[in-house]
Amino acid sequence: xxxxxxxxxxxxxxxxxxxxxxxxxxxxxxxxxxxxxxxxxxxxxxxxxxxxxxxxxxxxxxxxxxxxxxxxxxxxxxxxxxxxxxxxxxxxxxxxxxxxxxxxxxxxxxxxxxxxxxxxxxxxxxxxxxxxxxxxxxxxx
Amino acid sequence: xxxxxxxxxxxxxxxxxxxxxxxxxxxxxxxxxxxxxxxxxxxxxxxxxxxxxxxxxxxxxxxxxxxxxxxxxxxxxxxxxxxxxxxxxxxxxxxxxxxxxxxxxxxxxxxxxxxxxxxxxxxxxxxxxxxxxxxxxxxxxxxx
Numbered sequence: 001x002x003x004x005x006x007x008x009x010x011x012x013x014x015x016x017x018x019x020x021x022x023x024x025x026x027x028x029x030x031x032x033x034x035x036x037x038x039x040x041x042x043x044x045x046x047x048x049x050x051x052x053x054x055x056x057x058x059x060x061x062x063x064x065x066x067x068x069x070x071x072x073x074x075x076x077x078x079x080x081x082x083x084x085x086x087x088x089x090x091x092x093x094x095x096x097x098x099x100x101x102x103x104x105x106x107x108x109x110x111x112x113x114x115x116x117x118x119x120x121x122x123x124x125x126x127x128x129x130x131x132x133x134x135x136x137x138x139x140x141x
Numbered sequence: 142x143x144x145x146x147x148x149x150x151x152x153x154x155x156x157x158x159x160x161x162x163x164x165x166x167x168x169x170x171x172x173x174x175x176x177x178x179x180x181x182x183x184x185x186x187x188x189x190x191x192x193x194x195x196x197x198x199x200x201x202x203x204x205x206x207x208x209x210x211x212x213x214x215x216x217x218x219x220x221x222x223x224x225x226x227x228x229x230x231x232x233x234x235x236x237x238x239x240x241x242x243x244x245x246x247x248x249x250x251x252x253x254x255x256x257x258x259x260x261x262x263x264x265x266x267x268x269x270x271x272x273x274x275x276x277x278x279x280x281x282x283x284x285x
Binding site: 001002003004005006007008009049054057058059060061063064065 | 157159161162170171172234235236237238239240242243246247250267268269270271272273274275276
């Protein structure tokens with residue numbers, strides 16, 4: 001038996017799906033109303049899954065006293081109540097789709113020193129969700 | 142293969158305290174969960190069984206049978222109990238979501254004789270849950 005711990009967080013942010021690699025007409029065709037130049041926003045729900053040994057002294061895979069401040073510092077503070085395209089440097093270079101947001105969040109959380117990041121899952125709305133997993137784990141699994 | 146999931150809810154009290162730690166260390170590591178008077182949660186347990194549907198009944202297993210197993214193994218042991226004092230399987234362990242889920246896995250695994258226990262997911266709150274899954278083929282090694 002192996003176990004994992006999943007914690008849910010929330011942030012609200014705006015974005016616009018638009019790339020300079022495409023013409024205005026193509027942007028409009030590909031991204032539809034998500035390309036509206038003024039942007040729009042979502043209440044994102046972020047699920048962070050950690051794996052590792054359960055520490056016999058604490059009974060924990062990851063202590064929320066360590067994990068919560070780490071996620072807050074790496075993701076929630078820089079992303080919450082922000083315009084992702086302008087205010088998160090990585091999305092000046094790439095489209096702020098939730099696929100790319102998930103990948104960026106995975107990259108930021110991977111350095112958590114006290115457990116292994118297994119999966120990041122984001123609900124952009126209650127109808128759309130996006131998942132990214134540790135590739136080493138995928139090969140093993 | 143088909144997976145079927147049954148959900149049950151139980152309410153229980155607990156607190157976190159390690160007798161090997163000093164009082165100060167307990168407070169630092171466990172924060173307000175160290176309050177010796179305890180606190181409680183409405184736990185939500187999702188149990189997933191995997192298998193092939195029986196060609197006659199069309200069922201992986203009889204959900205009534207699973208409901209009875211969950212009642213006997215989990216609800217009667219843990220519902221409206223203090224997990225630090227009243228559940229022998231947790232004796233000597235900190236009753237974290239990780240440890241409770243592992244105890245539930247160990248209790249259920251031998252009782253599931255039709256199909257196979259695939260996953261135990263235990264929510265301590267809507268924003269925190271632990272998954273236990275079989276590690277066969279994962280290469281991750283056994284867990285304590």
